[in-house]
Amino acid sequence: MHELGIAQEIVDIIAEHAGSARVTRVVLEIGRNALILPDSIRFCFDLCSEGSAAEGAALEIVDVPARARCRDCGAELVLDQPFGLCNCGSADLQWLSGDEIRVKEMEIV
Template sequence: MHELAITQSVVDTILERTENARVTAVHLVIGKVSGVVPDAVRFCFELVAAGSPVEGARLDIEEPAGRARCRACAAEFACDGLVVLCPCGSAEIDVLGGDELLIRSVEVE
């Protein structure tokens, strides 16, 4: 489960930037085609935040849908899985969105 390491990195980054101020909310963006499972991040968040100024913070996760463009037929389409195929059958695609993993904002006291 790589989500544990990812969540640990998120909490470490927050602690570095907030200088140990009490964190009340964390807002993440985890795209549907990022390869990261939001429910696993939610589970790990409580574990890695325990005993730190992030403990007890509300975790909000935005999950934008994936968007892709086919190199073969130039169609743009929605995608939500890690295996992305164009409706035309081509696997030659460019992901346009939904692959992000970022800390959108952090609220502190």
């Protein structure tokens, strides 16, 4: 399960920023192309955050659509899945974003 490794990285990043403070809320941005299941990342986050500054923090997940540029006509597209067609009919897409996983916000006390 690759969500477990990702959750561990997220917890490490949070712990680093939080120092000795306690984290109450975390907003996570997950791109559509990252192919992460929100339920799975929640479960893993709870496991990994046990005993860390992030233990018990509420995890909010923001779904980020994938963006791509068509190599044929140069149009920019927003896609809900990691494949697609440009309006011009081309499938030759350059991905600009969509596979990112990042901590957007965190609240500490």
